[in-house]
Amino acid sequence: xxxxxxxxxxxxxxxxxxxxxxxxxxxxxxxxxxxxxxxxxxxxxxxxxxxxxxxxxxxxxxxxxxxxxxxxxxxxxxxxxxxxxxxxxxxxxxxxxxxxxxxxxxxxxxxxxxxxxx
Amino acid sequence: xxxxxxxxxxxxxxxxxxxxxxxxxxxxxxxxxxxxxxxxxxxxxxxxxxxxxxxxxxxxxxxxxxxxxxxxxxxxxxxxxxxxxxxxxxxxxxxxxxxxxxxxxxxxxxxxxx
Numbered sequence: 372x373x374x375x376x377x378x379x380x381x382x383x384x385x386x387x388x389x390x391x392x393x394x395x396x397x398x399x400x401x402x403x404x405x406x407x408x409x410x411x412x413x414x415x416x417x418x419x420x421x422x423x424x425x426x427x428x429x430x431x432x433x434x435x436x437x438x439x440x441x442x443x444x445x446x447x448x449x450x451x452x453x454x455x456x457x458x459x460x461x462x463x464x465x466x467x468x469x470x471x472x473x474x475x476x477x478x479x480x481x482x483x484x485x486x487x488x489x
Numbered sequence: 490x491x492x493x494x495x496x497x498x499x500x501x502x503x504x505x506x507x508x509x510x511x512x513x514x515x516x517x518x519x520x521x522x523x524x525x526x527x528x529x530x531x532x533x534x535x536x537x538x539x540x541x542x543x544x545x546x547x548x549x550x551x552x553x554x555x556x557x558x559x560x561x562x563x564x565x566x567x568x569x570x571x572x573x574x575x576x577x578x579x580x581x582x583x584x585x586x587x588x589x590x591x592x593x594x595x596x597x598x599x600x601x602x603x
Contacts, residue, residue: 402589413595476592480534
């Protein structure tokens with residue numbers, strides 16, 4: 372089966388514009404995560420969706436960032452009024468829920484979207 | 490809160506030699522899971538190896554093995570017979586037993602010298 376896919380692969384935008392990043396998780400994966408990876412940095416957790424539960428938005432850096440997910444399918448991460456400091460690679464990952472995922476329930480990652488804000 | 494520390498931002502190893510990447514973590518829990526992920530220049534994160542905290546035996550996957558020291562909260566990755574394709578960023582990660590959220594370290598960039 373297909374892995375996690377993300378689009379676009381690269382996005383260049385001008386400061387102040389809004390951008391939407393898309394993530395298609397692995398079919399059947401109820402959990403979906405967004406991370407930000409700035410140049411030379413680790414993974415910064417942004418938001419986590421688990422099935423129909425309320426998402427964990429504790430990692431979103433400002434109210435310019437928001438994410439949606441319809442059911443257990445596609446998720447979109449929206450950044451409004453982009454700033455230069457938003458330039459980074461945005462990674463999406465998915466996993467099964469804890470009951471079905473087995474002990475490890477590892478995350479499977481997409482290839483990321485590289486966002487450049489000029 | 491759980492924190493994961495990778496104290497080596499960069500490491501290098503000669504091809505065919507062995508290298509060890511360090512990882513320490515902070516937790517008050519007794520059951521949890523630890524992972525090493527590899528991120529090559531393609532950006533695609535790939536799971537390398539994983540370990541359950543209650544298993545005393547160190548996990549191994551071919552040339553990759555871990556040294557899990559639970560009391561010391563240490564989870565180092567050993568790469569034997571290093572190959573050029575091992576060059577990548579390596580991330581250590583922690584997951585609680587009862588939750589789905591992962592906590593990642595800041596990564597170690599591994600260079601393999603021909």
